Amino acid sequence: MDLFFEPVELTLHEPFTIARGTQRVAGTVRVRLEQDGLSGIGEAAPSEHYGDFQASVLKVLELLRPLVEDEHEASLQMLHERMHETIRLNPAAKAAIDMAAYDLLGKRLGTPVYTLLGLSPARTPLTSFTIGIDTPRSMGRKAAAAGQYPILKVKVGTSRDVENLAAIRAERPDAIIRVDANEAWSPKEAVARIEELAEFDLEFVEQPVDGGDLEGLGYVQSASALPVFADESCVVPADVPRVAPYVDGINIKLMKCGGLYPALHMIHLARAHHLKVMMGCMIESSVAITAAAHLSPLIDYADLDGNLLIDDDPYVGVTVEDGKLVLPSAPGLGLQPVS
Ligand code: MG
Secondary structure, eight states: OOEEEEEEEEEHHHHHEEETEEEEEEEEEEEEEEEOOOOEEEEEOOOGTTTOOOOHHHHHHHHHHHHHHHHHOOOHHHHHHHHHHHHHSOEEEEEHHHHHHHHHHHHHTTBHHHHTTTTTGGOOOOOOOOOOOOOOOHHHHHHHHTOSSSSSEOOOOSSTHHHHHHHHHOTTTTTTEEEETOOBBBBBHHHHHHHOOHHHGGEEOOOOOOOTOHHHHHHHHHHHHOEESSTTTTTTHHHHHGGGGSSEEEOHHHHTTSSSSHHHHHHHHHHHHTOEEEEOOOOHHHHHHHHTTGGGGOOOOOOOGGGGGGGGEEHHHHHHHHTTEEESSBTOOOOOOOO
């Protein structure tokens, strides 16, 4: 297989703010694996929070090039074993190679990735649409504009969460609303904030406290009425049994765990621990979002909207109809370049 890659900047429609900071552009890396006239597409959307940067992804891909080009088959097992032997961590670069290899494998077999995995495209969940932190008025406006999405994920962790939720609820009395605090609260504060926000009829809360504070997560889970999901606390497969006693569910992201192959392990581990499963994303194009969506028939909740927040999506892949993820049926990931 031949490996090609290039940096790609994605521009957000509007600045996107969470409890940790604001993002205007996403520095990603597009990957292409070529073999026998077929090409597989992948994408790294590095998150600084997990130690990944666009520049480090480019270096790591160069480091992984010999082992990728050595592989004659797009064997996910061998690729992951050898990538892990070569370098630890660096999940975004590994995720890009992983999804390109799945794309290539599907194209070689003439079948979509979901079929390769034995999954039914009819079982995809609804995706939420994310409302970043802004003024109550702007958050209300964005919630109203997202009328085609029955589920909203609202970023919280500010001094104005009650006003923000009130503005959104006023515009969208119909919506299922889940909130994500991105580690903003102490455990005690989280319990108090969740109680205040309960009047807005919320579905669950994601990562109320620091990612390393599992006892804190457990405290919030036992003291609050809302289910608690781990995102920053649950990064790779080995984290699943660690967080399981403290939460109701986990948020799996390809850019945290290193691709579909480890994400599948996480899904099965979560089920063995009776956890609910959500898949989320970074600011990504349709490449990585579509890759994650191919696993989505296995999950309970999706927050796969990164591609909906950008201006210059280079591909069309998974689409959303009345909130439901609709998988493309072309071989591989089923991506078509935007002409
Ligand atoms: Mg989150």
